Amino acid sequence: MRETRDRDQEGRARNARPRDGLGRPLPYGTPGVERQPEGLVRTPRETVTEAQRLLGAGMPFHAHEVFEDAWKSGPEAERALWKGLAQLAVGLTHAARGNSTGGARLLLRGAAQIEGYVAAAPAGSAAARTAPTYEIDVPALIGWARELAARVAESGGAVDAAALAPTLRRP
Template sequence: MVRRTRDEAGRPRNARPRDALGRPLPPGSDGVPRIPDDLDLPPSDSLAYAQDLLNRGLAFNAHEVLEAAWKNGPEDERSLWQGLAQLAVGITHVQRGNPTGASALLQRSSHNLREVDSAAAYSVDVGGLIGWAEELIGDLGASVDIPPSRLRPVLTREPGR
């Protein structure tokens, strides 16, 4: 039995390498670079990093960046960061061929993003992301083929928009 790696506080950490879709690989395999468990970036840097990962098709890694921002951020921003992290996990499920899981996570994402003030912090395009997620959910339900380019939502609005 493989034992999980634990940090200094005893919390489980999975040190196994992962593929581009976040699936664990056998120990010793080459995988994609991991997002550090202790990632703590300013919000605008977290969004830029997550956007770059999404643009490169690495939604699982984007999820890890957004989850770190959620865990490190203030309580009043929890719905924003949690919704963004769930959006990235929903995309990961689409990439893995799991439309049921994708729809469930995209619905949770939309629910959390609806809890965010429409003038979201950091220029996050909350309304646009909710619309994007709902359209993707509809396509998944209709078994529409989703091209990889469609799985790259834009997280923030351009200044002045």
């Protein structure tokens, strides 16, 4: 048993246990997946590229961390987009861990969050946003999230995160 708490360089409590590809803590000394650096400011293109790489590798928890950095560091007009994408990644994480209820809820919450970024939103409507979407295929992501939410709610079992990873950019 560890007697002291793990701390980061600033002295804040930070769990230093290794993590698996879905972000679950592993025993100390076990090889794990390298974590994403926190607070990294990337361009939107870098954010989407890195998140897509992680999603395709079956690591949606880590993709969520990339989106969270964009959400916290980006302009106010884009925060709902990045927050919604982070929620989609966390929803996929929960679904892959077998938490079908939490996964379905987060997938639907994320879809609702990004809905305002659909290019077809009527001008002047509450759903219309002025932020760019960086070629993110928002309508396809909303459809993916709703379909996966229904699937995991019905099946109740864990899903394969890599096999069901969404494609973020328009073809």
